[in-house]
Amino acid sequence: MNKALLLGTSGAVAGLAMLAVGFAAGTALPARADSAVQVAQADTAATTSGKLDRAEVEGIVRDYLLKNPEILLEVQSALEAKQAEEQKIAHEGVIKGQKNEIFNSTFDGVVGNPDGKVTIVEFYDYNCGFCKRAIEDMQALTKSDSDLRFVLKEFPILGPDSQKASIVSMAFHKMMPQKYGEFHTALLGGEGRATEAKAIKIALSLGANEAKLREHMKDPDIPEAISKTYELATKLAISGTPSYVVGNEVIFGALGQDVLAEKIAAAKAQL
Numbered sequence: 720m721n722k723a724l725l726l727g728t729s730g731a732v733a734g735l736a737m738l739a740v741g742f743a744a745g746t747a748l749p750a751r752a753d754s755a756v757q758v759a760q761a762d763t764a765a766t767t768s769g770k771l772d773r774a775e776v777e778g779i780v781r782d783y784l785l786k787n788p789e790i791l792l793e794v795q796s797a798l799e800a801k802q803a804e805e806q807k808i809a810h811e812g813v814i815k816g817q818k819n820e821i822f823n824s825t826f827d828g829v830v831g832n833p834d835g836k837v838t839i840v841e842f843y844d845y846n847c848g849f850c851k852r853a854i855e856d857m858q859a860l861t862k863s864d865s866d867l868r869f870v871l872k873e874f875p876i877l878g879p880d881s882q883k884a885s886i887v888s889m890a891f892h893k894m895m896p897q898k899y900g901e902f903h904t905a906l907l908g909g910e911g912r913a914t915e916a917k918a919i920k921i922a923l924s925l926g927a928n929e930a931k932l933r934e935h936m937k938d939p940d941i942p943e944a945i946s947k948t949y950e951l952a953t954k955l956a957i958s959g960t961p962s963y964v965v966g967n968e969v970i971f972g973a974l975g976q977d978v979l980a981e982k983i984a985a986a987k988a989q990l
Contacts, residue, residue: 806956811967813954820951821872821964826944828871828892828899831861835868837986839979840964842874842952845884845906845913847960849973854908856976860983867983871903874948874960880914885945887918890935891927898925 784791814821822838841857843850861869873889875881884906892899905921906913922932952958955969963970963979966986970979 807968810955810969813951814964814967814969817951817954820947822870824870824872824944824947826873826889826892826941828888828896828903829868830857830871830900830903831867831869832865833868835864835866836990837864837866837966837983838868838870839983839986840870840872842872842948842957842960842962842964843907844875844877844881844960845888845918846877846881850961851907853961853973854904856973856979858904859976860979864983872948873945874952874957874962875945876960880912882945883915884913884918886936886941887915887922887932889941889944890932890938891918891922891925893935893938894927894931895925901925 821840827840839860841850841853843853857869861867873885875885888902888906891902895902902921902925905925906918909917909921911917919929919932923929952962955962955964957969957971959971961973963982965979965982966989968982968986970982
């Protein structure tokens with residue numbers, strides 16, 4: 720936020736500097752230089768007249784900012800809106816180009832309706848406190864919407880324990896996909912930190928054979944799948960958990976069931 724504010728302030732000062740140049744050079748400009756054409760006119764006029772020096776321009780800009788500090792907030796809002804739109808367009812491109820990797824990875828667990836018309840993908844970490852609370856959102860949404868497919872994408876970013884727990888999770892999913900939802904709920908919804916030992920204990924309690932489970936944990940495809948998730952997350956500007964993909968949109972953070980329901984409804988409307 721501070722970085723964005725700095726960028727916004729810099730842009731405002733640059734624009735106001737051009738405004739000051741145009742004013743002192745006798746160029747008729749409105750109170751705020753709102754277009755590149757106006758700025759160019761001011762610059763041309765100042766160059767032609769040669770009447771301004773740096774100190775005069777800085778003085779005009781300083782006085783203007785002191786008298787109209789709200790312009791910095793306006794510039795900041797405009798900057799944020801522009802960046803959000805640019806990010807949205809970038810996300811849509813990534814989602815369209817890597818749709819199969821995002822929505823249909825063979826290593827991702829699925830809860831709800833596996834054939835649902837609308838899919839929501841959650842990037843999560845088993846040791847993320849926000850993910851632990853958000854599990855109730857997943858349960859409520861899949862219970863209330865029989866046409867919802869909820870994909871769980873392992874994104875272990877909170878240290879070695881998370882990475883090892885995810886390896887067990889992915890191995891268990893490969894062995895017993897029909898019980899993956901129970902495993903996921905038990906591990907993510909359990910007390911304390913998720914570890915390899917805790918994940919294995921839960922897997923065994925659900926009927927997994929320990930020897931076979933440990934063999935699946937050695938599958939080289941598992942770390943490769945996690946690496947691909949990291950790459951996807953980078954392309955989608957996802958750096959924290961939980962984060963979601965619904966339709967052509969990326970949602971950051973545990974925003975709650977109501978917000979997710981709205982995004983799901985919007986995705987349905989586009990079908």
